[in-house]
Amino acid sequence: METIYIAFLGFGTVASGTYQVLKQQEEKIATSMACQVQVKKALLRNRGNYVKTAHHDFELVDSLDAILTDESITIVVEAMGGVDFAKDCIEAALKAGKHVVTANKILMAQNGEELTNLAQSQGLALYYEAAVAGGIPILESLRTSFRAEGLHSLSGIINGTSNYILSEMTDQGLSFEEALQAAKDKGFAETDPTNDIDGLDAARKLAILCRLAFGMTIPLDKMAIRGIDHVTSEDIKNTSTLGYLIKPLATAILDDDGALSVQVGPSLVPKNHQLATVTGPMNAIYTRGWASGEVMFYGPGTGALPTGNMVVADILKIVDALVHQEHIPALSRYHVPLNLSAADREIFANFYHFKLLDRDKGLFKLTALFEKYGASLNQLTPIGRHHVLAISQAMTWQDSKELIAEIENIDGISIDRIYPILGQ
Numbered sequence: 001m002e003t004i005y006i007a008f009l010g011f012g013t014v015a016s017g018t019y020q021v022l023k024q025q026e027e028k029i030a031t032s033m034a035c036q037v038q039v040k041k042a043l044l045r046n047r048g049n050y051v052k053t054a055h056h057d058f059e060l061v062d063s064l065d066a067i068l069t070d071e072s073i074t075i076v077v078e079a080m081g082g083v084d085f086a087k088d089c090i091e092a093a094l095k096a097g098k099h100v101v102t103a104n105k106i107l108m109a110q111n112g113e114e115l116t117n118l119a120q121s122q123g124l125a126l127y128y129e130a131a132v133a134g135g136i137p138i139l140e141s142l143r144t145s146f147r148a149e150g151l152h153s154l155s156g157i158i159n160g161t162s163n164y165i166l167s168e169m170t171d172q173g174l175s176f177e178e179a180l181q182a183a184k185d186k187g188f189a190e191t192d193p194t195n196d197i198d199g200l201d202a203a204r205k206l207a208i209l210c211r212l213a214f215g216m217t218i219p220l221d222k223m224a225i226r227g228i229d230h231v232t233s234e235d236i237k238n239t240s241t242l243g244y245l246i247k248p249l250a251t252a253i254l255d256d257d258g259a260l261s262v263q264v265g266p267s268l269v270p271k272n273h274q275l276a277t278v279t280g281p282m283n284a285i286y287t288r289g290w291a292s293g294e295v296m297f298y299g300p301g302t303g304a305l306p307t308g309n310m311v312v313a314d315i316l317k318i319v320d321a322l323v324h325q326e327h328i329p330a331l332s333r334y335h336v337p338l339n340l341s342a343a344d345r346e347i348f349a350n351f352y353h354f355k356l357l358d359r360d361k362g363l364f365k366l367t368a369l370f371e372k373y374g375a376s377l378n379q380l381t382p383i384g385r386h387h388v389l390a391i392s393q394a395m396t397w398q399d400s401k402e403l404i405a406e407i408e409n410i411d412g413i414s415i416d417r418i419y420p421i422l423g424q
Ligand SMILES: NC(=O)c1ccc[n+]([C@@H]2O[C@H](COP(=O)([O-])OP(=O)(O)OC[C@H]3O[C@@H](n4cnc5c(N)ncnc54)[C@H](OP(=O)(O)O)[C@@H]3O)[C@@H](O)[C@H]2O)c1
Pocket: 009, 010, 011, 012, 013, 014, 015, 043, 044, 045, 046, 079, 080, 081, 082, 085, 103, 104, 105, 106, 130, 131, 132, 134, 301, 302, 303, 304, 307
């Protein structure tokens, strides 16, 4: 039986999960692929530590060349993270004729197009299923099952740390700081969780998803990105009163003219929506399509084995093509020019928490003002004598901006909080 050799760059959480799946499922892989897959080498920068702690049956090397010049190695798995060195390694591996699998979301969000072009020009694979929603096969589903689908929208809970924090605030009544500490204690947040909390991690994954789902490469500076750190226990309680949960959403909505609006940040989801059931560190991607209707992909977003399983799936896709001497399928050949919605076309409904010096007079003024913009205020709910919660009808982003500016100029009325509501 033929053996296909692979090499790891880095051997941490993802690589060790990948190795474990390959070892434990060795027989199933050999039977179903008619071929064996073996790890031959791993590039490590700290060989000494590793030798003392882990069992392995592959060679540990400390130079990339030891992998690139080894002609028996067909697939390189980049599992180090970071940008510059990982990019150099992937480029060098592709130029040396090796197929590449990576879980590196930062790199694939930033340089995915360029690296994919290089791989395609070499007739090689560059797969990165584990980079988005770790254990959920979303990229492959978009590539294959949704290839002909015209998706209207995609909404993802794709950062487990922020979902865990907001879930704990909702279910356990914890403050943001207490929920963050709980996430750290349980290993759902890194020591420095900045990019999880500020929305950047989800934005990177959304950029990758949009490339496959809508064929557009969206620079991160063109996305509206909000963090979850300003969400308070009071917001959770107030939005719940109106029948909503606050979820860390990454959303892309395509309008009828083919323009995409993208945003990342805490948003409201009706309590009876499928995304409301996605709690703790779990991830989900909910799509609405012309032909498929509503579909939700759900699963773990991190973890050695779930992520390793997706890396193995990418490896086996390459192995399959090699064994059957078939062309290596590109992850996507669908590209359209970047077309982002202008602010006067994006439409959102919002949750508002108003503070009113005189409730009755204030409400009268607010209702008239919203009507001027063609939107009514619904579910008006007084909280004490000076606070009112409400849901506005959907209106354009531009109109909401102007309306908010007008409200800010009215004496005795202020907006305490606004959250967008999951769009259609
Ligand atoms: N963890 C997850 O659940 C998960 C899920 C989805 C995607 N990802 C992505 O997968 C990638 C790897 O994540 P991970 O969690 O496995 O990281 P990790 O546990 O920190 O492992 C990274 C490994 O790469 C090695 N490494 C880093 N820089 C290196 C260099 N310059 N030369 C050689 N080796 C180097 C590290 O060595 P040292 O031990 O010496 O530091 C370590 O062995 C990242 O891009 C991450 O975003 C992770």
